[in-house]
């Protein structure tokens with residue numbers, strides 16, 4: 031017998047990708063429910079070759095549902111995840127609402143799948159921020175080999191990471207540059223995003239960092255190792271899908287670029303594309319729609335002892351959100367950790 035799965039936020043960027051991934055991976059679902067806000071009731075979304083009609087979250091009965099794959103933002107998750115979890119349905123949440131709660135495991139299956147057992151306290155598992163997910167997939171095998179001391183990362187984050195309205199804004203502003211009378215003032219972003227870069231993702235904090243930068247620090251510590259020091263600069267760029275990261279890592283033990291390449295070639299979820307020639311590296315456009323996290327430009331950083339520099343790219347809607355959530359559900363099933371809903 032298969033599982034009953036509810037996708038909450040089914041009309042959004044992440045929710046639609048969740049439905050694609052459930053179908054692509056032939057997730058053992060008997061029934062899949064598409065759920066969004068009241069205004070989307072009846073809106074149709076694709077699940078494989080089927081069309082599902084969206085239901086209203088407020089009216090949906092979660093009894094008998096095994097998984098709620100949630101991507102409807104923090105406020106919705108804060109209110110609904112505990113209620114859904116209390117009905118025996120495991121919530122796998124994409125928002126930042128539960129990530130730092132000590133009673134909620136924060137999981138990237140390639141990195142810390144064992145920690146998922148902690149989900150029983152609240153019946154909630156958290157999915158990390160998109161920039162963190164792709165980073166830790168790459169850092170984990172290198173950390174196992176040479177122990178990471180410090181990471182410096184600059185992100186180049188696509189607009190899809192800010193939701194469907196943000197994608198529309200990039201599209202409209204780009205058109206507006208060429209079509210007279212179609213100028214489009216910034217709404218979702220604080221400055222124009224078309225043909226521009228904005229060094230500001232999420233809100234500012236007291237110390238001058240943004241919350242997106244803070245999330246990368248806190249989540250890397252929780253998922254991988256609390257002793258790792260990390261500093262980040264998060265930048266929004268005019269790319270539709272795919273986050274890129276320029277990363278410098280300082281290790282305790284020596285590690286060469288060739289050793290890192292070999293380790294990453296065998297690491298789960300990683301794909302190395304690293305030829306020292308024009309085009310011998312990955313760009314976000316090529317990573318969009320793919321499951322892997324790609325690593326290019328791996329080289330030794332001689333400015334520190336035991337340093338490496340690299341370029342990491344992944345589809346933020348897949349590994350950064352929807353794929354990781356479905357992988358978590360698969361871990362719960364494969365490890366027989368789920369009590370089947372009545």
Ligand SMILES: NC(=O)c1ccc[n+]([C@@H]2O[C@H](COP(=O)([O-])OP(=O)(O)OC[C@H]3O[C@@H](n4cnc5c(N)ncnc54)[C@H](OP(=O)(O)O)[C@@H]3O)[C@@H](O)[C@H]2O)c1
Nearest residue numbers: 039041042043044066067070101102103125191193194351
């Ligand atoms: N995009 C990424 O790369 C990424 C990565 C990691 C995590 N996340 C997180 O995932 C979540 C969703 O992101 P997204 O990019 O998919 O956003 P999005 O495209 O703006 O979609 C938001 C979804 O939430 C639904 N929703 C909003 N309010 C609701 C309510 N009161 N009740 C039920 N459903 C409601 C929307 O339904 P309606 O259409 O009916 O309003 C829509 O389906 C956010 O928490 C985000 O931080 C995103």
